[in-house]
Amino acid sequence: MTRQNISSGSAWEPVLGYSRAVKVGPYVHVSGTTASTPDGVVGLGDPYEQTKAALKTIAQALTEAGAQLSDVVRTRLYVTDISRWEEIGKAHGEVFGEIRPAMAIVEVSQLISPELLVEIGADAYIGE
Template identity: 60%
Template sequence: MPSESEPEKAVHPEAVRQNIRGTSPWEATVGYSRAVRLGNVVHVAGTTATVNGEVVGVGDAYEQTRVVLGIIAGALSEAGATLEDVVRTRIFVTDISRWAEVGRAHGEVFGTIRPAATMVGVAALIDPQHLVEIEAEAILP
């Protein structure tokens, strides 16, 4: 509990919430946004290589990761952030033995930014053609 001289660390109550829409066919059905900005924090939802309802890079984990990171960059931009503002990524892969392909694409984007990152193997994603899904969190200065 903060002392009387320390303010509570919370988002300012007057912060405006901005929901960022994407092109995922599941956003309306499931009830989520591609990204949400509240104050200076941007949360990007789990993102797959789905463009206009079609999976891109089928069978290619590196290409899917590249596409995912491009979609994330677009959502961040719409929220007023950049990839340089990303402090955290979570990477979900359906075949952990392909971690190097996914990691190479992630490293090409975040090699100098170096957000905290986690990569885990999962049994499946929403579409069997998806090999990777990534979440990101950004904090604007």
């Protein structure tokens, strides 16, 4: 099977040695994705906006891999404040409401940068 590494251009990718997404066969695995952009963090202090921004980056990586959001079968959300799950869940639901992938939402003590509130990973299957 052919392997395709997909970069979003994040400064973290070469430093940490990872790809935004990796496609092997019909599977696409998207790394943990935050609201960090080349212009800074989107939605400072706002987990809803950060979730939307992370999902936008995930959608772009999927497109580059030849997939789409409707191919996503699992998402994993890491959040720094689980009490704000409704805001985060609302943004996730706006994107995945009809798709309904398997999902986990887990509180963590912090992400790689203090202004980041949400990190999302996704797995997609392009098949049949």
